[in-house]
Amino acid sequence: MLKVAILGAGRIAQIHSKSAFLNSQCELKLIADPWKEGVDKLANELHCEACYDYYEAIDRDDVDAIVIATATDLHIDLMLHAVKRKKPVLCEKPIDLDFQRSITAVKEIQSHDGKVMLAFNRRFDEDTIAIKEAILNNEIGEIRQVIITSRDPGMQPVEYLKTSGGIFKDMTIHDFDTARYILGEEPIEIFATASRLVDEELASINDYDTCSITLKTQSGKQCIINNCREAVYGYDQRIEVLGSQGLLKTQNHRPTTLKKYTLDFTGAQKPLLNFFLQRYISSYRKEFDVFVSCLVEGNEFPTNLFDGLQALYLAVCAIASTESNKAIAVNPEGPKESLTDDIGLFLL
Numbered sequence: 001m002l003k004v005a006i007l008g009a010g011r012i013a014q015i016h017s018k019s020a021f022l023n024s025q026c027e028l029k030l031i032a033d034p035w036k037e038g039v040d041k042l043a044n045e046l047h048c049e050a051c052y053d054y055y056e057a058i059d060r061d062d063v064d065a066i067v068i069a070t071a072t073d074l075h076i077d078l079m080l081h082a083v084k085r086k087k088p089v090l091c092e093k094p095i096d097l098d099f100q101r102s103i104t105a106v107k108e109i110q111s112h113d114g115k116v117m118l119a120f121n122r123r124f125d126e127d128t129i130a131i132k133e134a135i136l137n138n139e140i141g142e143i144r145q146v147i148i149t150s151r152d153p154g155m156q157p158v159e160y161l162k163t164s165g166g167i168f169k170d171m172t173i174h175d176f177d178t179a180r181y182i183l184g185e186e187p188i189e190i191f192a193t194a195s196r197l198v199d200e201e202l203a204s205i206n207d208y209d210t211c212s213i214t215l216k217t218q219s220g221k222q223c224i225i226n227n228c229r230e231a232v233y234g235y236d237q238r239i240e241v242l243g244s245q246g247l248l249k250t251q252n253h254r255p256t257t258l259k260k261y262t263l264d265f266t267g268a269q270k271p272l273l274n275f276f277l278q279r280y281i282s283s284y285r286k287e288f289d290v291f292v293s294c295l296v297e298g299n300e301f302p303t304n305l306f307d308g309l310q311a312l313y314l315a316v317c318a319i320a321s322t323e324s325n326k327a328i329a330v331n332p333e334g335p336k337e338s339l340t341d342d343i344g345l346f347l348l
Ligand SMILES: NC(=O)c1ccc[n+]([C@@H]2O[C@H](COP(=O)([O-])OP(=O)(O)OC[C@H]3O[C@@H](n4cnc5c(N)ncnc54)[C@H](O)[C@@H]3O)[C@@H](O)[C@H]2O)c1
Pocket: 007, 008, 009, 010, 011, 012, 013, 033, 034, 035, 038, 069, 070, 071, 072, 092, 093, 094, 119, 120, 121, 276
């Protein structure tokens, strides 16, 4: 049995802890967080040990694998600590908010031959999987355009937004990964535009609430991503792929497919599933199961640090594009070391 430690007891750590509890190939050994009240409650619910120190949890001889679901600013230090002790890691996105620091950390992790799976859960969503399979089976021919719509039901609390890294690194980062996955080619060009239409106060933290991004690959395939922090009708998650031989389209998920017909409405349905913890719950579980099965069976992880860097790189390019109001050329081989968040990007 693989013995797993979950680092964190917050929103996403609770999901990963339950996945570990339910996975038959592993044992949820402990959950660690200095937030005593939170970790005690969670560990008690899931019948495992509580630990109040992340580093102590990693060092334990009876822990084989680590899930990093802490606040983002701890990801790199904890990942390095784990890989130096030869413990494989499932790490939440993003690697870090600082791009340059992420590049340096990835190099160091690689020098230790560290095994890290990056938690891009949407690759494990049944809709995304169905899209990818249809593309690989050549059911719609050559991809021409991908449209990813991802809108939150409402603004996150300002305290969250202050440390989130901004809409591109916090929210669009998922869509950048999905875009790369579906396109099957790295983007070579990006144009992004962003506005403050929900809350003008976001200017004080240099953030936006509404953005549109266009990506283009070497062969000319396009992807359009649209994000908004507020959609009054609920969590809007849809993907459309136009190919030379057809179209693929996913729809929003609801608690049931029931439609009601009355004097006032026809085809009325219940609201959309509320937010990511409801809509993507099965993808988090599958993501964790894949992490464990890769370790048990000795397979490569399907997502890695390169994916983490590429998504962050696209976020940095999107910020540069928004600020300069210009398209940005993206190096398809990945970020160059000389690039930083605000200099060195080549403007087209
Ligand atoms: N893959 C995804 O879909 C997804 C979704 C959400 C978050 N994330 C990532 O996961 C990481 C953690 O995010 P999160 O939303 O779970 O963070 P969170 O704010 O819920 O928890 C982070 C930490 O804050 C502390 N904390 C949380 N609630 C507390 C409370 N009530 N009182 C005192 N301390 C408390 C705990 O130490 C906890 O480990 C981030 O890196 C984030 O980017 C990923």
